[in-house]
Amino acid sequence: MEKKFYPKKIEEKWYKYWLENKTFSTKPNNNKPFTIVIPPPNVTGHLHMGHALNNILQDIIIRFRKLQGYNTLWVPGTDHGGIATQNIVEKLLKKEEGKTRYDLGREKFLQKVLKWRTKTSGAILDQLKKLGCSLDWDRVAFTMDESRSKAVKKAFIKLFNKGLIYRGKRLVNWCPRCVTALSDIEVEYEYEKSNLWYIKYPIINSKEYIVIATTRPETIFGDTALAVNPKDARYTSLVGKSVKIPLIDREIKIISDSIIDKSFGTGVVKVTPAHDITDNEIARRNKLEIIEIIDTNGKMINVPYIYQGLNVEEARKKVVEDLGVENLLLKIDNYTHSVGKCYRCSIKVEPLMSEQWFLNVRDMSKRAVEATNSEKIFFHPQSWKKPYILWLENLRDWCISRQIWWGHRIPVYYCVDEKGKQTNCKPIAAFDKPKECHYCKSKSFIQDEDVLDTWFSSALWPISVFNWGEDENNKELKHFYPTSVLVTGHEILYLWVARMVQFGIEFMKEIPYNNIFIHGIIRDRHGKKMSKSLGNVVDPLKIMDQYGTDALRFALAQAAAPGRDMQISNTSFLAARNFINKIWNASRFIILNLKEVGKLDNTIIQQPIELSDEWIMTEFINSAAKIKKDYESYNIDNAAREIYDFFWKKYCDWYIELSKIRMISTSLNIKKQVLSILVYILKSILQLMSPVIPFITSEIWQILNKNEKIIVESSLLTVPENFYNESSIEKMNTIKDIIMKIRTLRSEMNIPSTMQTEALFNTLGNNNNNKIEIIRENENYIKQLAKVKSIQFCKNITKPKNSAVIIIGDIEIFLPLEGFIDIVKEKIRLIKEITFINQEIEKITLKLSNENFIKKAPKTEIEKTKIRLNKAKLKVKKINENLNFLK
RNA sequence: AGGCAGUUAGCUCAGGUGGAAGAGCAUUUCUCUUACAAAGAAAAGGUCGCAGGUUCAAAUCCUGCACUGCCUACCA
Numbered sequence: 001m002e003k004k005f006y007p008k009k010i011e012e013k014w015y016k017y018w019l020e021n022k023t024f025s026t027k028p029n030n031n032k033p034f035t036i037v038i039p040p041p042n043v044t045g046h047l048h049m050g051h052a053l054n055n056i057l058q059d060i061i062i063r064f065r066k067l068q069g070y071n072t073l074w075v076p077g078t079d080h081g082g083i084a085t086q087n088i089v090e091k092l093l094k095k096e097e098g099k100t101r102y103d104l105g106r107e108k109f110l111q112k113v114l115k116w117r118t119k120t121s122g123a124i125l126d127q128l129k130k131l132g133c134s135l136d137w138d139r140v141a142f143t144m145d146e147s148r149s150k151a152v153k154k155a156f157i158k159l160f161n162k163g164l165i166y167r168g169k170r171l172v173n174w175c176p177r178c179v180t181a182l183s184d185i186e187v188e189y190e191y192e193k194s195n196l197w198y199i200k201y202p203i204i205n206s207k208e209y210i211v212i213a214t215t216r217p218e219t220i221f222g223d224t225a226l227a228v229n230p231k232d233a234r235y236t237s238l239v240g241k242s243v244k245i246p247l248i249d250r251e252i253k254i255i256s257d258s259i260i261d262k263s264f265g266t267g268v269v270k271v272t273p274a275h276d277i278t279d280n281e282i283a284r285r286n287k288l289e290i291i292e293i294i295d296t297n298g299k300m301i302n303v304p305y306i307y308q309g310l311n312v313e314e315a316r317k318k319v320v321e322d323l324g325v326e327n328l329l330l331k332i333d334n335y336t337h338s339v340g341k342c343y344r345c346s347i348k349v350e351p352l353m354s355e356q357w358f359l360n361v362r363d364m365s366k367r368a369v370e371a372t373n374s375e376k377i378f379f380h381p382q383s384w385k386k387p388y389i390l391w392l393e394n395l396r397d398w399c400i401s402r403q404i405w406w407g408h409r410i411p412v413y414y415c416v417d418e419k420g421k422q423t424n425c426k427p428i429a430a431f432d433k434p435k436e437c438h439y440c441k442s443k444s445f446i447q448d449e450d451v452l453d454t455w456f457s458s459a460l461w462p463i464s465v466f467n468w469g470e471d472e473n474n475k476e477l478k479h480f481y482p483t484s485v486l487v488t489g490h491e492i493l494y495l496w497v498a499r500m501v502q503f504g505i506e507f508m509k510e511i512p513y514n515n516i517f518i519h520g521i522i523r524d525r526h527g528k529k530m531s532k533s534l535g536n537v538v539d540p541l542k543i544m545d546q547y548g549t550d551a552l553r554f555a556l557a558q559a560a561a562p563g564r565d566m567q568i569s570n571t572s573f574l575a576a577r578n579f580i581n582k583i584w585n586a587s588r589f590i591i592l593n594l595k596e597v598g599k600l601d602n603t604i605i606q607q608p609i610e611l612s613d614e615w616i617m618t619e620f621i622n623s624a625a626k627i628k629k630d631y632e633s634y635n636i637d638n639a640a641r642e643i644y645d646f647f648w649k650k651y652c653d654w655y656i657e658l659s660k661i662r663m664i665s666t667s668l669n670i671k672k673q674v675l676s677i678l679v680y681i682l683k684s685i686l687q688l689m690s691p692v693i694p695f696i697t698s699e700i701w702q703i704l705n706k707n708e709k710i711i712v713e714s715s716l717l718t719v720p721e722n723f724y725n726e727s728s729i730e731k732m733n734t735i736k737d738i739i740m741k742i743r744t745l746r747s748e749m750n751i752p753s754t755m756q757t758e759a760l761f762n763t764l765g766n767n768n769n770n771k772i773e774i775i776r777e778n779e780n781y782i783k784q785l786a787k788v789k790s791i792q793f794c795k796n797i798t799k800p801k802n803s804a805v806i807i808i809g810d811i812e813i814f815l816p817l818e819g820f821i822d823i824v825k826e827k828i829r830l831i832k833e834i835t836f837i838n839q840e841i842e843k844i845t846l847k848l849s850n851e852n853f854i855k856k857a858p859k860t861e862i863e864k865t866k867i868r869l870n871k872a873k874l875k876v877k878k879i880n881e882n883l884n885f886l887k
Numbered sequence: 888a889g890g891c892a893g894u895u896a897g898c899u900c901a902g903g904u905g906g907a908a909g910a911g912c913a914u915u916u917c918u919c920u921u922a923c924a925a926a927g928a929a930a931a932g933g934u935c936g937c938a939g940g941u942u943c944a945a946a947u948c949c950u951g952c953a954c955u956g957c958c959u960a961c962c963a
Contacts, residue, residue, distance in 0.1 A: 589922030
């Protein structure tokens with residue numbers, strides 16, 4: 001323990017130790033469980049700052065609860081990441097072999113993905129280890145392993161048999177690039193500059209036109225009506241009439257629907273039910289025909305030959321051009337609107353008609369809302385509760401099928417006849433291919449081609465990790481479920497969190513967690529979201545190498561106010577690293593001194609014998625209570641700040657410095673006494689720090705207690721409440737104030753630090769024995785920290801020659817500074833102080849002369865103000881006296 | 888369009904229940920003082936977004952506005 005900089009090597013050493021000793025492996029025991037399931041990162045993923053933050057916060061919570069004696073469990077795992085993973089492997093396939101997944105076929109392609117995933121999935125888990133995460137590595141789960149697959153099938157079959165899962169042709173969000181349907185929340189909306197095209201539709205049997213405004217002229221071929229608001233007087237006479245669709249001359253009717261906004265565009269809307277959600281609803285209400293004109297690859301179909309096969313953009317250009325030629329384009333406005341994009345590939349989503357599987361979530365949502373309203377689930381911060389409930393209440397059925405290959409294949413089987421043709425029998429949901437159809441006795445079946453939305457398996461995560469799929473009455477599930485808290489960013493609140501609640505209630509009759517801790521997003525120092533395209537990504541692995549894992553953890557913890565985004569930059573990591581180093585060095589000081597006194601029974605705290613002892617104990621008791629409360633209420637940032645403040649500003653700056661007086665004592669007993677307190681507080685604060693900075697605290701703890709349990713497995717030391725002494729804080733403040741004022745003076749007078757001065761404490765009047773008593777008792781402190789060699793006490797003397805003065809209440813402190821005092825400087829200093837105090841006096845006098853203040857303010861407040869005024873007045877008087885003396 | 892946050896020192900942020908503006912980083916000055924120069928001591932730096940209101944008293948409570956960010960939405 002010689003080095004002045006803390007050794008980073010210990011991080012690897014300690015994690016290895018924890019792994020080898022299975023420190024984080026948990027079995028149900030008699031203690032109260034505290035459980036967290038990890039938000040499983042995608043197998044494709046590599047650790048970014050967001051992961052680091054998310055997992056560090058979980059780790060902090062788990063580690064703290066372990067210290068408190070809970071039966072803690074944090075379950076690790078990874079997600080198969082459906083579309084995202086398939087996309088990556090497809091790209092790789094194209095690059096390496098120039099092939100598409102169709103060239104390989106389903107089976108071979110899946111083998112390829114599996115092979116790839118075994119290669120990569122270890123990486124992210126190793127990175128979690130590097131972060132120090134106290135996950136139970138005996139329980140690594142994967143959303144597509146056997147047990148999780150069983151859970152998915154089981155859940156599907158239950159829902160299917162209950163009639164909640166159904167198949168139907170509906171308008172869905174479709175990604176033409178991923179060639180699959182997406183759920184409503186997998187679409188991200190972005191603003192885009194575009195145009196509003198005003199198109200003339202000729203009215204039948206008339207020379208008139210009716211003009212519509214649209215952002216999608218290419219979809220006119222799919223129009224099956226025009227719609228106006230029934231209350232729109234401009235058009236009432238036209239409702240019921242027919243118009244011709246430009247370029248194809250198909251006739252459609254003008255209808256009315258109250259959803260139409262009179263003030264938008266011309267107040268007339270072209271209705272394209274097959275490719276617009278609103279239009280689809282209008283069509284349903286008005287029983288309109290649905291004509292599909294865009295296929296699953298985003299190409300035009302069922303349109304005149306010249307447009308056939310064009311993609312949407314090309315078709316738009318051509319249609320606009322042709323409308324112009326026909327003189328049916330009235331005008332083009334600039335227009336900015338939001339367009340939906342695929343959350344996986346950012347390609348524009350096309351709403352289109354497609355046969356998909358849906359899950360009816362109405363009842364589940366209702367019960368999820370009830371659970372929140374009845375306060376079974378708490379949000380941290382609370383502000384997320386409202387949007388969460390609102391979302392659940394407006395939820396539409398969930399499109400759960402995807403037209404990709406990587407994922408849980410829908411466990412639905414259709415029976416086929418001898419010719420291999422699908423029959424009309426009811427499809428069957430089952431774990432395995434059925435033996436025989438109940439209806440037609442056919443023995444051959446085909447399985448549904450689609451796979452399930454990744455989030456379907458994620459929604460089962462809190463129960464599937466406890467092997468619900470295999471046995472829903474197993475001991476572990478009963479013990480660890482419901483889990484204690486879910487820690488997540490708000491970006492997957494709906495995608496994942498809400499659905500876990502729905503499924504938890506559905507399958508376990510109980511919510512999956514009691515608390516939802518939502519943290520913010522990490523931004524760069526300009527407040528921008530970190531993204532690859534912006535090139536502002538900070539790699540946590542690099543930060544760990546550069547500053548150490550503890551520093552990374554501390555910096556993130558300190559910034560993680562619930563629900564608030566955080567800006568983080570190198571200076572935060574630097575500051576954190578310096579703090580870690582401070583801990584190391586302070587511990588070195590104590591350990592070096594411990595060696596000198598030999599063995600110290602550090603389980604016994606000796607009685608505080610002087611002010612600083614009482615003070616640090618009292619401060620510690622206060623801080624410890626705050627830190628614990630902050631950990632428990634997910635205010636990790638506050639806990640980190642309190643730790644920093646207590647340890648550095650109180651323990652190091654004052655207590656350790658003051659302990660040196662006794663440390664240089666020749667009496668072993670005196671040394672032992674102060675060391676026992678130093679060690680007790682060090683050990684306790686190390687414990688309280690250890691959830692945030694597990695490595696350095698483990699190392700120091702072990703040096704302090706060679707034969708004891710490691711800090712991770714220790715129990716929090718009891719706080720000696722009987723040493724609490726409120727008055728010590730006030731007393732200590734008096735001493736600190738004096739020391740700081742002397743230091744300031746010395747600094748302003750440029751007194752060399754090597755020079756010790758004398759100090760005269762001059763008491764004014766008679767009624768201040770209390771304070772002077774405190775100073776008398778603790779004059780050592782002033783000598784030690786303010787570089788004062790001797791202190792004299794006197795009463796009502798006038799200022800000695802060549803000395804500077806400090807006035808604190810009714811005590812004057814004279815520092816004789818023969819040879820150092822600069823009379824001019826001292827004068828300027830005193831005058832400056834007087835002007836400052838005079839301003840204060842003015843303010844207070846004004847306040848006290850306010851009749852209403854005297855009448856209405858509480859008496860204590862008036863008293864306080866009066867005392868302040870008197871003190872200020874006295875100070876001015878004394879400074880003036882000193883000033884006169886200088887003349 | 889609606890909802891929710893935020894706006895305090897140059898930067899990043901603290902400031903339960905209203906009673907004299909706080910920290911870290913950066914800056915300046917001194918100090919390698921026997922745990923720590925990745926440190927210590929000190930200084931400087933603020934009309935608490937703007938405008939009203941409630942109150943004896945507002946950074947804090949209320950109303951409006953502005954800007955920033957996020958979420959939601961059937962913006963044709």
